[in-house]
Amino acid sequence: MTADPSAGSRIDTSRPHPARVYDWLLGGKDNYPVDEEVAAKLPPEARLNAMRNRAFMQRAAAWLAGNGIDQFLDIGTGIPTEPNLHQIVQGIVPSARIAYADNDPIVLRHAEALLVSSPEGSTDYIEADVRKPGTILDHARTFLDFNRPIALSMIALMHFITDDENPYVLTRTLLDALPSGSYFVFSHGTADEHPHLVKSVTTTYRKGEIPLRMRTRAEIEPFFEGLELVAPGLVTATKWYKDSPAPAQEPSGFYVGVARVP
Numbered sequence: 001m002t003a004d005p006s007a008g009s010r011i012d013t014s015r016p017h018p019a020r021v022y023d024w025l026l027g028g029k030d031n032y033p034v035d036e037e038v039a040a041k042l043p044p045e046a047r048l049n050a051m052r053n054r055a056f057m058q059r060a061a062a063w064l065a066g067n068g069i070d071q072f073l074d075i076g077t078g079i080p081t082e083p084n085l086h087q088i089v090q091g092i093v094p095s096a097r098i099a100y101a102d103n104d105p106i107v108l109r110h111a112e113a114l115l116v117s118s119p120e121g122s123t124d125y126i127e128a129d130v131r132k133p134g135t136i137l138d139h140a141r142t143f144l145d146f147n148r149p150i151a152l153s154m155i156a157l158m159h160f161i162t163d164d165e166n167p168y169v170l171t172r173t174l175l176d177a178l179p180s181g182s183y184f185v186f187s188h189g190t191a192d193e194h195p196h197l198v199k200s201v202t203t204t205y206r207k208g209e210i211p212l213r214m215r216t217r218a219e220i221e222p223f224f225e226g227l228e229l230v231a232p233g234l235v236t237a238t239k240w241y242k243d244s245p246a247p248a249q250e251p252s253g254f255y256v257g258v259a260r261v262p
Contacts, residue, residue, distance in 0.1 A: 011105045016208040018160050019104045023079040025050035030079045030106065038208035043197050049237075049253035050156075053187050054081070056237040056256045057155045060185045061085050063242045064151050064258070065092035069183060071150040073140050075130050075174070076157030077102040085153065086123050094120040099140050101126040130157060131165060133173040149181040149261075156254065158223070159189035162211050168222050175227070175261065182261040184227055189214045193236060193251040220255045227259035 013032045020035035025047045031039075039046070061072070070093045074085050077100040083091075086098040100123065102108070108127050117123040124143040128135045144150055152174055161167040175184060191198035191214045198214065205212040221234060232239060237252035 011109075016210055017104050017106075018210055019076075019078045019102060019107055021208075021210070022050060022156065023081070026054065026081050028079055028081055034208070038204060038210065041204045042201060043194075045194060045197065045251070045253065046201070049251075052237045052247070052250065052252040053156055053254045053256070055247060056187060056240050056252075056254070057085065057153070057185070058083065058088055059241055059244050060256075060258050061088045061151075061153070062092060062244070064183055064185070065089040065096065066243065068093075069149055069151045070096040071144045071148060072096065072098045072153060073101070073136075073144060073150055073174075074098060074153040074155075075101045075136060076154055077107055077125075078156075079104075079107055086117060086121070090118040090121045094118045096121045097123070097144060099124045099126060099143050101128050101130075101136050101140075103127065103129040130154070130161065130170060130174075133170055137174065137177050146177065146179060148179065149183070150178050151183040151185055152178060153185040155185070155187045156189065158186075159212060159214050160210065162213050167213075168225075171223050172225075178261050180261055183230075184224070184257075184259045184261065186223060186259075187237060187254045187256040188220050188223070189253060190216060190220070190236075190255050191253075192216055192255075194253055217255055224257060224259050226262070228262055230258045230260060233257065 016034045016038045020031035021039045024031045024036050024039040089096045126139045158167050202212055234257040237254040237256045238247045238250055240256050
């Protein structure tokens with residue numbers, strides 16, 4: 001495990017942070033009262049949906065590793081919750097290399113302790129914001145081989161990027177840096193399955209000063225423009241599975257997809 005030497009900024013416990021709110025929803029303990037205050041006001045479905053979304057990540061990571069992908073760039077890592085991406089991947093490909101990136105200092109502190117690689121492989125951590133993709137890519141190039149396929153993972157991240165922050169351009173900048181044969185693993189919050197909850201969820205995050213922009217399926221499709229979607233395509237989280245048993249077919253509040261870079 002290595003970390004960006006510039007990391008170490010102070011943790012702000014006076015304002016909620018999406019990574020810590022998500023940690024509370026997953027049953028974690030690495031959050032503060034301000035985070036719990038936001039999370040506890042969300043509808044009960046939010047907790048179940050967070051778990052279904054994470055289960056998608058685990059299935060997708062296992063499938064990619066099983067198909068030979070041994071390099072991962074995971075942006076919006078969140079606070080480590082086992083099994084973590086590298087544990088799944090390195091359980092299949094022990095020599096795999098995984099670079100994690102997040103913008104909350106508390107994630108770095110836990111990453112240093114918990115995101116420990118297998119002896120054969122390696123993990124790295126970048127403290128950076130997806131709004132600065134160049135910073136992420138510059139560091140990732142020192143750790144990953146950009147001449148070979150890389151899986152870019154962006155799970156439950158871009159619904160915190162508002163329209164005026166150019167979410168499609170940010171994503172495209174990262175994808176354009178990947179070599180042919182790479183993969184994109186993506187999930188995004190939506191109100192399509194829970195239209196009656198959109199107002200309460202958005203209001204709760206807004207009161208916590210966390211921007212939230214849930215998107216429809218039509219608005220999520222452009223994130224995959226120019227890529228080759230892997231079957232079953234762009235679907236809700238519980239409908240994406242490959243070699244594993246089918247999960248319970250329940251609403252998830254997320255659209256997900258895995259796509260290949262041509």
